[in-house]
Amino acid sequence: MAQKFQSTFFGGLDVDFEHDAQVGAMTNFAIGGRADVLVTPRSTDALSLLMRRCHNSGTPIHILGKGQNLLVDDIGVEGVVVKLEAPCFKSHTYKRIDQCDTMHAMAGADLATVLMDSARHGLEGLTSMAGIPATIGGAIRMNAGGKYGEISDRLQTVTCLTSNGDLVTYNAKELEFDYRKSSIPAPVVLSATFELEESDPVEVRKRVKEIFKWKKTRQPLAESSAGCAFKNPLNDSGERVSAGLLIDQSGLKGFTVGGASVSEHHANFIVTSPSATARHVIELMEEIQDRVLDATGIQLHNEVVVWSRDEAVSR
Template sequence: MTKLVTDDLLADLNIAHERNVPLGPKTWYGVGGPAEVLATPASIAQLGELAVRCHEANVPLRVLGSGANLLVSDEGVPGVVVQLSEPAFTNVEREGTMLRVGAGADLFKLVLDSTREGLAGLETVAGIPASVGGAVRMNAGGAYGDIGSSVSRVQVMSGNGQVYYRDRADLVFSYRKTNIVAPLILQVEFALEEDDPETLMKRVKEIFFYKKNSQPMGAASAGCAFKNPPAEAADGAGAGKLIDQAGLKGYRHGRAHVSEVHANFIAADEGATAADVLAVISHVQQTVRERFDVELEREVVVWP
């Protein structure tokens, strides 16, 4: 891999970092090459300095959440990958029915904790593997709702290290999309409502079991590989239905295949490479294009 991150860039920053860190084990797919540099800043100030230096040196800076919607190429990722795993980025504070949560916090734990505290709103995203920042970036959700509906404010950092807030009035959340363009989400505020913890926990279980029964949750994947096409493009058929109707369930390339349980999941078996997964993605897109004249847009993010 070409060396983009010079020793000078990181000198006297005091940020914990390592070179050449395999990213596969940090993603749900479990495949792919290393990050040139993986950094774990301990504060917003440290992250800001790193962002400025990367910006000035034209070095890509990427943020890794839980790696649940990520496919890392076999060649790895040049530049800096940051992981917001230090306490400054995983804090949860409660003020009445508002939760202020660091972007690196685990969404699944947040759903359970807020449910136990009798706060309603986040149970709709029960069972979705994510960091809070990654979930907001993707507007994660499903049949029961999406995370954007509960967001009241987001703290972000621009590529050149400026920290600012985006308020609800200026945020747009749509299907697996937000209008947040800043590369780094630092903190999210959720406006929730009081409800009975037992009722909420029942709902969490219902949503969790719905997912467990309809999706291959144990497979190495990134959830749905493709976004559902706009209703008018495919007579309302979702991506999974189109892939199924194209006869692609079980289609295999190398050690990756289209799931038999849910056709929009592309799973990686033991020993798979990112190239195997990418080959299945391309074949599915090409087949659905030829068969139905529908362009399937990838939902899974591919690095670089």
């Protein structure tokens, strides 16, 4: 049941808000339901105050990045969804400190835009992120990466907001970044600094193109998906094995539930047709987990984040 917020909840807050907002449509899957309210703060202070009000009233709060690793259930998501799209959350700047090139980026900044701009400035450090669709905040939360590296490789500091709305800055060395996860204790990543290196702009751009080309030949980048559906699991020897290979070996390429299918191009991508619902994707993922477990004895775990009013479905 959608919760209606009293307009006093947002009184004195410098935010835009929309009740019963179609947030599923804002993900790359472009399917799924609504949030009780979508809030777009216009400043860090407004976001901080919003966090405090949500904390004090026990209202769940979710941060929406670029929606590239996210599935919103058809029954929607409870509470406040925050989108960091005001200009103050999208900027990035460069500084040279102690002969070291650093970049400060706000969490709502588009990773590809930041990457291409740093390449134009002849600054190397984020090229491994080529072809990964994300905001800076979403990429840090997920420790996005792949064959060429992870976003945490060049991370210096991460500034966050606690659930009570307080600002806290962590040195990246204090945090743990592992395969597609971070130990950041605060719910909101607000900004980050990265250490970059001066290089030849032509060479940096060439490397970005090479990595993007590599990704394009292996993944269905143009289709509706959330990237890899499952994390690559650990085998008995503690080595990561390809979830895509396990799904393929279980005979599931092309396997379909409603409008959701296992990609023929890359078996760890679930791609959707216009008739798909979020439940088709969820049922397909459960079916893949069961069949891979039966065929290989290995349990797959979600990489895709699922938001749902049903706690048993949220991941």
